[in-house]
Amino acid sequence: MKPIFKKALCVLSALAVCLPSAAICASAADGKDYIIGNPYAEVEWDEWNSYKTQLHCHTNASDGASTIADTVEAYYAADYDILALTDHMTLGVQWDQKPQVVSLMRLIKYQRTGFKELVPLTSQRRNEILTGVGRDGRPMLEVTTGVELNGAVPQNSHINGYFSDYGQGLIGIDGDYETPAAEVGKRGGITFIDHIGDYTHAGDKNDPSISKQDEYVRKYSRIFLDNPSCVGTGINSAMDLQTKWDRVIYDEILQKTVPYGVVPWSFSFSDSHSDTIDQIDRAFTVHLMKELSVHELRRSMEEGTFFAVCRYARAELGEDYAGVGAYPTVSRISVDERDDTIKIDASNYNRVVWVSNGVEIAEGAEIDLDDYADQVGCYVRAYIVGPGGVCYVQPFTVNVEGETLEKEEIAPVHNYSYILRKIITFLDNYVFSENSLVRKGWNWLASDWGFTIPNF
Secondary structure (H helix, E strand, C coil): CCCHHHHHHHHHHHHCCCCCCHHHHHCCCCCCCEEEECCCCCCCCCCCEEEEEECCECCCCCCCCCCHHHHHHHHHHCCCCEEECCCECCCCCCCCCCCCCCHHHHHHCHHHHCCCCCCCCCHHHHHHHHHCCCCCCCCCEEECCCEEECCCCCCCCCEEEECCCCCCCCCCCCCCCHHHHHHHHHCCCEEEECCCHHHHCCCCCCCHHHHHCHHHHHHHHHHHHHCCCEEEEECCCCCCCCCCCHHHHHHHHHHHHHHHCCCCEEECCCCECCCCHHHHCCEEEEEEECCCCHHHHHHHHHHCCEEEEECCCHHHHCCCCCCCCCCCEEEEEEEECCCCEEEEEEECCCEEEEEECCEEEEECCEEEHHHHCCCCCCEEEEEEEECCEEEECCCEEEEECCCCCCCCCCCCCCCHHHHHHHHHHHHHHHHHCCCHHHHHHHHHHHHHHCCCCCCC
8 A cells, every 4th residue: 555655745746846856756655656658648538539430340242141231331320430341351442342252251151141242332322421421420431451361261360451452362371360460561551360269269168277378378479579560459359259268368468568568459349240230339449539530540550549348248247248328438548657546537337447467456447556566567457347338448558667577588389370381381482383384273263263372
């Protein structure tokens, strides 16, 4: 517990402004002066707006049941401000155009797609949505080039790409997040990792200890350290079934990457495959932006000026919890390094929980780090619970003045995906690429099925 006289000294030093005594306030009696990294530091809370955003959803262009037109209309009716269509292996295009589909993907998911006709918006209706017709002039921003990478690999090791031309027809390799993360980055785009639990199966087995296994933690930590363009990971998505224990691995990753100055942001998304409200509104992000533009969205995704919201939170609130109605919203975050406090002003909530090193250490809208000095690691993050859902606040990095965070050596993971990647690269470079007959045969097969053979 912070000694009472620390605050008394702060008051005295504030009054005695003519004396160089600010250091007395900044230095806690227990000897700790925290440096707090705040992702929301540049936000102008009274000037910027909040935009409800869907960054991950599907249509019948890959494995969804609804057309492009119906999907866009559903999100527009549900008051979304920003929408990115992210079909598997299929780069998103303008909403009044048909994307280049991968017939093999649609066939694999025939039960959903039914190979039904692709129906985009009309150009007139697209323009109406982009200008806010029927919503008092409040438009919905169109984000193109969104794509869920790695196709339909067995373990669903998926990663979403944005703002690049990479990923069209990419089937990928089971377990290989690394190649698409690197290739999207090379082409000037950004990525975030989807539903890690689909790969670890921690949710399926209802075993949080799986999310702490060294191989998994090192694998994902290295992706973020090696690829600055990979800006985060899903912390909770859809109905939080497979992702139930993704918060566990997220906390493990933060403990390894934060000392290197790398903070992966937490995302949430519906991963909807139909246009029903129970799917499209079950998870999303809320971005703090200067204006409604693609440029500002990218900045927000990269800098972490957003919140992840989900209607379900099975790990924190149990299997029966389901948010309904107004979800928790944040109106201001205040970080005071003199008092070592972080305060959240929010609405539509009844509880704020603070987490560090994967442990819930405090409750309340404000945390004083000095009160939890023996429990605070290199970061703290908060989640806000309300009747309408759970809102995850991005991590605040924490360091002590004069101390250096210890960087743990994080060795690469050379598992089956690494070996498969090496084999495919060798075959592609020295067999397929160098043998015109083989290459022509592969390309003929690819074009016949409607997909491309990628170079790794």
